[in-house]
Amino acid sequence: MMRPGPMVRAPLIAAALLLSAFAQAQQAPTGPLLPKDSIEASVFRGGLVYANYCVTCHGMNADGNGRAARLYTPRPANLRMTDKNDEYIALIVRKGGEPLGRSGKMPPWGEELTSEQISDVVAYVRSVNVGNR
Numbered sequence: 001m002m003r004p005g006p007m008v009r010a011p012l013i014a015a016a017l018l019l020s021a022f023a024q025a026q027q028a029p030t031g032p033l034l035p036k037d038s039i040e041a042s043v044f045r046g047g048l049v050y051a052n053y054c055v056t057c058h059g060m061n062a063d064g065n066g067r068a069a070r071l072y073t074p075r076p077a078n079l080r081m082t083d084k085n086d087e088y089i090a091l092i093v094r095k096g097g098e099p100l101g102r103s104g105k106m107p108p109w110g111e112e113l114t115s116e117q118i119s120d121v122v123a124y125v126r127s128v129n130v131g132n133r
Ligand code: HEC
Pocket: 049, 050, 053, 054, 055, 056, 057, 058, 068, 072, 074, 075, 076, 077, 078, 079, 081, 082, 083, 084, 088, 089, 092, 093, 097, 101, 102, 103, 104, 105, 106, 107, 109, 121, 125
């Protein structure tokens, strides 16, 4: 099956960056295109975090089928189906699997990501999650 390759993704990411630069350039009171504190903006930024830090394992569709997924037992979680709440997701992203009694192959990201990036990627996971509604 064909997956979107870099030729497809690169322009999408370029467009995303352009849109986010444009959104930042917008000023109140006319109203920003993507207000910094809106859930949509958070999900949008979280998608960029996800594409950089999570996609290799958890996959383009967040279904746990990233290109490195087969290297791990247990497999990376299907984030579309996770039943974990936002607090747990933020915690495992920050600390990694091991301190939570899970696989240490889920890496700790607390040193790499800011707390804003972590809450953004949690918002992104929530936005694709269909298992916990
Ligand atoms: C090197 C591979 C790898 C990367 C990169 C990775 N993960 Fe994971 N992740 C795993 C594995 C493996 C598990 C399953 C752990 C287990 O079941 O014990 C997991 C589990 C999880 C869980 C638990 C879900 C549940 O339902 O219990 C969450 C949430 C999660 N990852 C989010 C993320 C996010 C967000 C990122 C990016 C910031 C990320 N992961 C990056 C491998 C990875």
